[in-house]
Amino acid sequence: MATVIVRYLGPSTEVFLPDLGVQVERGATVEVSEAFAGREPGAWTAAQAPTDGWPAQRTDSGWLVQDPGSGLLAQVGVWERVAPVTAKGAAKPSTTDAAAAASTTEG
Amino acid sequence: MATMLDQVWGMVQESTFNTPATVTRFYARTDDTKHEWDNRRRMGTGLVAGGRRTSLGSRTYVPTGIGTITVKLPVEDKSFGYLATAAFGVGSVAVITGGAQQTFTEAVTGTVLPSYTIQFQDVMNNGTVVTTTYSGCTASKVALEQGNETELTLTVTFDAVSRSTSIGAATKAYTLGTIFDSYQATVGLGGTLTAPTTTTLASGLTAFADMRSWKLDIDQKISINRWNLNGGVRLQPVAGMPDVKWSGEIEWNATTWPVALVAGSILPWYVTYTTTNSLGAGFTTLQVAVPQLAVTKGTQEPKMDGSVSTFPIEATVTNDGSHPDFWVLYQSTDVAA
Numbered sequence: 001m002a003t004v005i006v007r008y009l010g011p012s013t014e015v016f017l018p019d020l021g022v023q024v025e026r027g028a029t030v031e032v033s034e035a036f037a038g039r040e041p042g043a044w045t046a047a048q049a050p051t052d053g054w055p056a057q058r059t060d061s062g063w064l065v066q067d068p069g070s071g072l073l074a075q076v077g078v079w080e081r082v083a084p085v086t087a088k089g090a091a092k093p094s095t096t097d098a099a100a101a102a103s104t105t106e107g
Numbered sequence: 108m109a110t111m112l113d114q115v116w117g118m119v120q121e122s123t124f125n126t127p128a129t130v131t132r133f134y135a136r137t138d139d140t141k142h143e144w145d146n147r148r149r150m151g152t153g154l155v156a157g158g159r160r161t162s163l164g165s166r167t168y169v170p171t172g173i174g175t176i177t178v179k180l181p182v183e184d185k186s187f188g189y190l191a192t193a194a195f196g197v198g199s200v201a202v203i204t205g206g207a208q209q210t211f212t213e214a215v216t217g218t219v220l221p222s223y224t225i226q227f228q229d230v231m232n233n234g235t236v237v238t239t240t241y242s243g244c245t246a247s248k249v250a251l252e253q254g255n256e257t258e259l260t261l262t263v264t265f266d267a268v269s270r271s272t273s274i275g276a277a278t279k280a281y282t283l284g285t286i287f288d289s290y291q292a293t294v295g296l297g298g299t300l301t302a303p304t305t306t307t308l309a310s311g312l313t314a315f316a317d318m319r320s321w322k323l324d325i326d327q328k329i330s331i332n333r334w335n336l337n338g339g340v341r342l343q344p345v346a347g348m349p350d351v352k353w354s355g356e357i358e359w360n361a362t363t364w365p366v367a368l369v370a371g372s373i374l375p376w377y378v379t380y381t382t383t384n385s386l387g388a389g390f391t392t393l394q395v396a397v398p399q400l401a402v403t404k405g406t407q408e409p410k411m412d413g414s415v416s417t418f419p420i421e422a423t424v425t426n427d428g429s430h431p432d433f434w435v436l437y438q439s440t441d442v443a444a
Contacts, residue, residue, distance in 0.1 A: 011442065015281065075130075
């Protein structure tokens, strides 16, 4: 299972991820599954019409829509990716599989 | 598969009104946290005869609807600032030793309150999660309430312009603190108020130990009727003159309040909650301070069964001409809202 290392940026001093059962302090990193990390919001692309729930802008030539992203990384300014996707265990030690490959370290 | 206990709600401030964003703040969910959509069904006028006694279904239709969201939750000494800014309208942060003081008022300088995207993840009985996301959400009513011997709660009602079930569920993450509760509270009433600063709490009032409960109600008087001939898109509500009311209950141990009622007095008031969580040289704290309570109700009501005598009190919040109508002051380890 591929994993991703993400950092909690704040603003709180710490945050609890109930899906993983871990608490992450501000500035610390956590290794999570690729699916749990998700993806950052995407670039604006042209579209024929707005996509429900996606940010959209009307232009003279039609519409621009933006993929809102998913998972932790969709929360811009709160979480950031600090390492590329790796094979499980290749980048960071993991505490438990039951915690969906989550481990925390001080950043 | 979700469980019946995986009911989630979260919010995020919008950078552009009614443009949904991924929610980033999640709070405890209570039975009093609800969302509903009024489809505002209309019926065409006029009678179409035809041996019926009810209206033809083809004569009814739905225009753009209106969403209403109510959230109620205990106030904690972490992560309160974000929701408080949404509720009251204005928030500021100033660094103090060990953390920050956040100051909230309803003294907006523009014509609108901040807008939010609010998402609910509701678990059906079969474990399916239904995700409903509202955008263009503006606080319309706020209640900060301290009941007798219970937690301090904040209730916020939001008006929502748009609703979607197509937006994916955001990943929940909570910051949990110590709940502010009645046992942590002390009250000041009357005397000369020393106004708070960005880094200090209000002070100077006469200690008042008779208060059992209190409530601050704010109607932001936002205009949710901006239906122009605009393709069914409702415009952002503007904030009107808020209606701020205060009420409570006190024990009949002194004549302070009844005398103030008869005299038509205006009294300053504050309540201060202090936890045992360290913050610099002190502790995390929440204070609600009102410079002017214009007393409107409150006369002793002795009981005829020998029980302790208490009675309800009410006041209208007026402005002293130089300060906000009220302050909600929050000293915690949070360094940002």
